[in-house]
Amino acid sequence: MASPPKRVPLDLKPPSKPKDRGLLLWSILKRLSEFARPYRGLFILTLILTVLGSFTAQVNAFVLQYTIDTLTNIVSLPDPWAAGLNLLLLISSVLLVKEVLNVFITFGQRYFGERIRINLSRDLSQKVVERILSYKMAFYTSDENASGKLQTRIDLGVSSLTQLVQNFFIDMLPLFASAIVSLIIMFNANFWVGMVGLIIVPIYFVVSQKQANRLQGFRKQMRGYRETKSGLVISIIDSITVIKSFVREPIESDKHWDIQKDMTANQLRIRSIAFMYNAGKSFIEQIGVVVIIILTAYFVLNGQMTIGAIMFHILLFQNVAAPIRELHRIYDQINNALTYAEGFFDILDDDQAIESEGKVECTDLKGHIELKNVNFSYPNGKQALKDVSFNIYPNRITALVGLSGAGKSTIINLLVKFYDPSSGTICLDGRDLEEYSTQSLREQIGLVLQNNHIFSGTIADNIRYGAMDATDEEMIAAAKKASVHEQILGMPEGYGSEAKQLSGGQQQRIALARMFLKDPPIVFLDEPTASLDAIATQQIKQSLDLIKKDRTVIIVSHNISQIIDADDLVVVEDGHVVETGTHEALYANHGKYYEIFNAMSDSLNLDKISQTLNH
Numbered sequence: 001m002a003s004p005p006k007r008v009p010l011d012l013k014p015p016s017k018p019k020d021r022g023l024l025l026w027s028i029l030k031r032l033s034e035f036a037r038p039y040r041g042l043f044i045l046t047l048i049l050t051v052l053g054s055f056t057a058q059v060n061a062f063v064l065q066y067t068i069d070t071l072t073n074i075v076s077l078p079d080p081w082a083a084g085l086n087l088l089l090l091i092s093s094v095l096l097v098k099e100v101l102n103v104f105i106t107f108g109q110r111y112f113g114e115r116i117r118i119n120l121s122r123d124l125s126q127k128v129v130e131r132i133l134s135y136k137m138a139f140y141t142s143d144e145n146a147s148g149k150l151q152t153r154i155d156l157g158v159s160s161l162t163q164l165v166q167n168f169f170i171d172m173l174p175l176f177a178s179a180i181v182s183l184i185i186m187f188n189a190n191f192w193v194g195m196v197g198l199i200i201v202p203i204y205f206v207v208s209q210k211q212a213n214r215l216q217g218f219r220k221q222m223r224g225y226r227e228t229k230s231g232l233v234i235s236i237i238d239s240i241t242v243i244k245s246f247v248r249e250p251i252e253s254d255k256h257w258d259i260q261k262d263m264t265a266n267q268l269r270i271r272s273i274a275f276m277y278n279a280g281k282s283f284i285e286q287i288g289v290v291v292i293i294i295l296t297a298y299f300v301l302n303g304q305m306t307i308g309a310i311m312f313h314i315l316l317f318q319n320v321a322a323p324i325r326e327l328h329r330i331y332d333q334i335n336n337a338l339t340y341a342e343g344f345f346d347i348l349d350d351d352q353a354i355e356s357e358g359k360v361e362c363t364d365l366k367g368h369i370e371l372k373n374v375n376f377s378y379p380n381g382k383q384a385l386k387d388v389s390f391n392i393y394p395n396r397i398t399a400l401v402g403l404s405g406a407g408k409s410t411i412i413n414l415l416v417k418f419y420d421p422s423s424g425t426i427c428l429d430g431r432d433l434e435e436y437s438t439q440s441l442r443e444q445i446g447l448v449l450q451n452n453h454i455f456s457g458t459i460a461d462n463i464r465y466g467a468m469d470a471t472d473e474e475m476i477a478a479a480k481k482a483s484v485h486e487q488i489l490g491m492p493e494g495y496g497s498e499a500k501q502l503s504g505g506q507q508q509r510i511a512l513a514r515m516f517l518k519d520p521p522i523v524f525l526d527e528p529t530a531s532l533d534a535i536a537t538q539q540i541k542q543s544l545d546l547i548k549k550d551r552t553v554i555i556v557s558h559n560i561s562q563i564i565d566a567d568d569l570v571v572v573e574d575g576h577v578v579e580t581g582t583h584e585a586l587y588a589n590h591g592k593y594y595e596i597f598n599a600m601s602d603s604l605n606l607d608k609i610s611q612t613l614n615h
C-alpha cells in the first residue's frame with residue numbers, strides 16, 4: 001500500500017522554540033523579499049520619505065521650546081506685544097511650512113507603502129493560484145486541502161504577509177524613525193534625559209511582548225471560531241434542502257449560537273486583556289513624563305537649562321514612546337505571519353504536487369489503451385486497483401461494469417492522468433502514458449462525468465469551454481447532438497441565458513455538448529446519462545453511436561442498455577478486473593457479469609414490462 005505523499009515545507013520549520021521562531025521569521029522575510037524585489041524603487045522612495053518625516057516630526061518640540069523661552073524673555077520687556085507678534089508670525093510660518101511638507105511626506109509615504117502592499121498581495125495571490133493549477137488531483141483531494149481549508153490557508157497566508165508589510169512599512173517605520181531621531185536629540189540635549197528615554201524602551205518591549213503572548217492564544221482561538229463559523233454558514237447554504245426537508249433549522253441555529261457564545265466570551269477576554277496592558281503602558285509612560293519633568297526642572301533650577309526645555313523634552317519623550325506603545329501590534333503581526341506564512345509557503349513550494357509532464361505530443365492517436373498490472377492507492381492509502389490488466393481498442397465502445405465502489409471511476413482517473421499508477425503501466429498506442437505531455441493528452445480526451453461542473457455564466461460560454469474559438473454554428477451543432485438545442489431556444493435569452501438555471505439533466509446535456517464541440521479522438525463517459533430522462537437518454541445514445549466511429553469510447557454505466565450496446569465489457573470487482581469480453585460471451589460464462597446482469601434485469605421487472613407491451 002502506498003503511503004500518502006508527504007508535504008515538504010522546504011526550509012520553513014514549525015515555530016516550536018524561540019530560536020526556531022527567529023529562524024522561521026528570517027526565512028519568511030527572505031521569501032517575502034523575493035516578491036518585494038520588483039518594487040525596490042518604491043521601497044527606497046518610501047524609506048527616503050520616512051527619514052524626511054522623522055525630521056519634520058521633531059519640529060513641534062523645537063518650536064515649543066523656542067516659543068516658551070522667547071515668551072519668558074518677552075514678558076519682562078516694556079512692550080511685550082511688539083516682540084510677541086513677531087514671534088507668533090514666525091512660529092505660525094514655521095508650523096505652516098512644516099505641516100504642508102508633512103502633508104506631502106505622509107501622503108507619499110502612505111501611498112507608496114500601500115502600493116507595495118497591494119502589489120505584493122496581488123503577486124502572492126496570483127503566484128499561488130498559478131502554482132496550484134499546476135498541481136496533481138491528489139493535492140486537491142487530500143484531507144488537508146478539503147473544500148474551504150485550502151482557500152482559508154491561502155487567504156490567511158496572503159493577508160498575514162501583506163499585513164506584516166503594511167504594519168511595518170506604513171504604520172510602524174515612520175514612528176520608529178522619528179523615535180530614533182528624538183532619542184538622538186534627547187541625548188544631545190542632555191545625557192540623563194536621553195537615558196530616561198532609552199530606559200523606557202526595554203520596559204515597553206517586555207510589557208508589549210507579554211501582552212502579545214497573553215493575547216496570542218485567544219486570538220488563535222478567535223480565528224478558529226471565525227473559520228468554523230464561516231464553514232457553518234457555507235454548510236447551511238450547501239445543505240439547505242436536507243436541513244429544510246428534515247426540519248433541522250433549530251439544530252443548525254443552535255450550532256451557530258454555540259459558536260457565537262464562545263466567540264463573545266473570547267472577544268471580551270481579548271478586550272479586557274488589551275485594556276489592562278494598555279493602562280499599564282500608559283502608567284509607565286506617565287512615570288517617564290514625570291521623571292523627565294523632575295529631571296529637567298532640576299537642570300532649569302540649576303541654571304543649566306532654559307524653562308522651554310521641559311516641553312521640549314516631554315514632546316521628544318512622547319515621540320520615543322509612540323511607536324513602542326504600538327509595539328504589540330508588530331508582535332501580533334509577526335505571530336500571525338509565523339502561524340500562516342508557513343502553511344502558505346508550503347502550498348507554494350509543494351514541488352512534489354506538480355503534475356508529471358511528459359515530452360511526447362499527442363498527434364494522430366489511434367486510441368489503443370493497454371493497462372498492464374496496474375496497482376493504485378489513493379493518497380489516503382485506500383487501494384482502489386489491484387493488478388489490473390486489460391485492453392481498450394479503438395473504434396469500439398468499451399463499458400466498465402461493476403458494483404458501486406469497484407474501481408471503475410478510478411480507472412478513468414488514471415487514464416486521464418489525474419493520478420499516476422502506484423505500479424504497473426498504462427500504454428496509449430504502445431507508449432507509456434507518462435511519456436505524453438499531460439496537456440496535449442488531455443486535449444485529445446473528452447471527459448463527461450455524472451456530475452459535471454457548470455460554470456456561472458451563459459449557456460453559450462459553458463458549451464464553448466469545449467473549444468474556446470468555436471463559431472456559433474459549431475456550438476449550436478454540438479448542442480443539437482446533445483439534444484438540448486430546442487430546450488435552450490425555449491429559454492428567455494436562449495444561448496445567452498444563465499447556465500445555472502438549467503435542470504440537472506439539462507446541465508448534463510450541456511456537458512455532453514461541450515464534449516461534442518471538443519470532438520476528441522478518445523472519449524471517457526462516467527455515467528453520462530445518469531440524470532437524464534428516458535427520451536434524452538435515447539437521443540444521446542444515437543449521438544454517441546455516431547461519435548464512436550473512428551474513436552475510442554469508454555463508458556462507465558449502470559444502465560443495462562448502454563452495457564448491452566458496448567462492444568467490449570470489462571467487469572471490475574473490488575479493484576480487480578475479473579472478466580473481459582463481449583456481452584454474449586460473458587453472459588454465457590455464468591460469472592460475475594452474469595450475476596450483475598441478472599440483478600439488473602430483475603430490477604427492471606421485465607415480466608410486467610413485457611405484459612404491458614404485449615397488451
Ligand SMILES: Nc1ncnc2c1ncn2[C@@H]1O[C@H](COP(=O)(O)OP(=O)(O)OP(=O)(O)O)[C@@H](O)[C@H]1O
Nearest residue numbers: 141378380382384403404405406407408409410411
Ligand atoms: N479521492 C478518493 N480518495 C480515497 N479513496 C477514494 C477516492 N475516490 C474513490 N475512492 C475509493 O476507491 C474505491 C473505488 O472508487 P470508484 O469511485 O473508482 O468506484 P466506482 O466503481 O466508480 O463506484 P460507483 O459506481 O459508485 O461510481 C472506493 O472504495 C472509494 O471509496
